[in-house]
Every structure is written in C-alpha cells, then in structure tokens.
Amino acid sequence: GDQERGGEVVAGRVHREGQDLGDAERVLGQHAHHEHDGTDDHTGAVATGVVVGAVVLVVSMLTKYPLGVAKVLPFPVHSAGDYLAAALLIAAPFTLNFRDGDSGLSVFYIVAGAAVLAVSLITNYQYSPNRAEAISTRTAAA
Numbered sequence: 001g002d003q004e005r006g007g008e009v010v011a012g013r014v015h016r017e018g019q020d021l022g023d024a025e026r027v028l029g030q031h032a033h034h035e036h037d038g039t040d041d042h043t044g045a046v047a048t049g050v051v052v053g054a055v056v057l058v059v060s061m062l063t064k065y066p067l068g069v070a071k072v073l074p075f076p077v078h079s080a081g082d083y084l085a086a087a088l089l090i091a092a093p094f095t096l097n098f099r100d101g102d103s104g105l106s107v108f109y110i111v112a113g114a115a116v117l118a119v120s121l122i123t124n125y126q127y128s129p130n131r132a133e134a135i136s137t138r139t140a141a142a
Contacts, residue, residue: 045098045105048088056085079125082116089113 061069063078090113093099093106 042098042102042105044096045092045102045109048092048096049109052085052088056081076125079120079123082120082123086113086117086120089116 059073059078059081060067062071062073063075064071064073065075065078089109092109092113099106
C-alpha cells in the first residue's frame with residue numbers, strides 16, 4: 001500500500017529513509033572531510049553542511065508521517081524544508097566561494113542538493129494517516 005495511482009510515487013516511509021541517509025551523509029561526510037584535510041579553508045562550507053543536515057534531520061523527526069518521532073509538523077510543511085535544503089546545497093559552492101578551491105566538495109554539495117530535489121519532486125506531500133489507511137484498504141480490496 002505505499003503506492004497509489006494518480007501521483008503518489010514515493011511514500012512517506014521511503015522518502016524518510018532516503019532522507020535520513022542523505023542527512024547522515026551531509027553531516028558526517030562534511031565533518032570527516034574537514035578533519036582529514038587538516039585546514040580551516042572550508043569552515044563555512046563544512047558549517048553549512050552540518051547546519052543544513054541537522055535542521056533537515058530535526059524537521060524529519062518532527063514531521064507527521066510514519067517514521068516521525070514527535071509528529072507535530074504537517075508533511076506539506078516538511079516539503080518546504082526539503083526544497084529549501086536542496087536550494088541551499090546547490091547554491092552553497094557558488095555563494096560560499098569554495099567551488100574553485102575544492103571541486104570534490106562542490107560536486108558533493110551539488111549532487112546532494114540534486115538528490116534532495118529529485119526525491120522531493122516525486123514525493124506526494126499530502127500524506128495523512130487516514131489517507132494511508134484508505135489506500136491500504138483499496139489496495140487490499142483490489
């Protein structure tokens with residue numbers, strides 16, 4: 001019952017699992033990159049990755065969907081955070097001026113932002129427990 005005809009391509013659960021992996025990769029990947037290169041040249045870039053990843057993780061934990069912890073934010077509000085995170089990640093190498101100095105870090109940010117955007121574009125943010133139950137009932141009856 002995770003898919004529905006007429007537009008629901010990615011269910012909340014799949015979206016959350018993909019997002020959690022992305023959050024961890026952004027937070028831990030940027031922190032590891034900073035520690036290994038031994039320089040402070042990319043402090044703004046690393047801080048941006050840590051902050052964006054942490055905020056997206058907190059928003060995910062507060063979202064009203066199957067794997068949310070506190071379930072206080074509506075899923076459509078969560079979507080605004082996803083699109084904002086994608087925009088911040090894609091813009092960061094250009095606005096923080098680290099695209100020339102570290103192309104690997106720039107590619108990482110752009111690919112992570114594009115992945116968040118891609119998942120966001122195929123996610124149906126109209127999730128509700130009542131709707132999910134109705135979809136499961138219809139699917140079981142068919």
